[in-house]
Amino acid sequence: MIYELQPLLYAYDALEPYIDKQTMEIHHTKHHQTYINKLNEALEKHPDIAEIPLEELLKNPNQIPQDIRSAVINHGGGTYNHLLFWNSMNPNGPHKPTGVLMDAILKTFGSYDAWWKEFSDAAVGQFGSGWVWLTATTDNQQQNNTQLKITKTSNQDSPLTQGEMPLLGLDVWEHAYYLKYQNKRADYIASWKSVLGWKTAQAIYETLIKS
Ligand code: MN3
8 A cells, every 4th residue: 555645625724823824735745745755665665564554553563564663653653643633623613522522522521621721731741742632442341431531642653552542633743833833832732722623533433432
């Protein structure tokens, strides 16, 4: 399988003034493209592994041959994480979840605002380059036991590797905000709340609780 950069669901300037056009364009066409290219380069060395879906490789990196394992974790993680990041934003929203995902957020965090406070505090507090996620974990031994969690990962590590399914992800690498926000990461994170798009998170969650 050869991975390719997918077009965004919206224009590069669609998230203005919260996320600027230049940042979006560079982030998508340079950063994300580079992760994809380097993932493809690594997988070329092991065509048999290339047939396994990326999600499965990241869930269980021990199956990846040693000589390309860190490349797949880093660049495969970057490939997968950024796709979810683009789909975690949408100028048309919905900026708040609805239905079963909203029910689960209320049950776990008490309110949407309390969820946001915990999520944004985690994002501000992430040391160095990394991500903050809303994830779901399912205990396979029990039905109806899907738990929501806020998780941080460093570099391009995926929550999949620690057994969690990411629903929504916020990139707090400096390349995600530096042109507009420089050192003011907290301002970038506060702005991000206004461009959230919950449709993908809801779809992943609904699939997960049905399985
Ligand atoms: Mn990034």
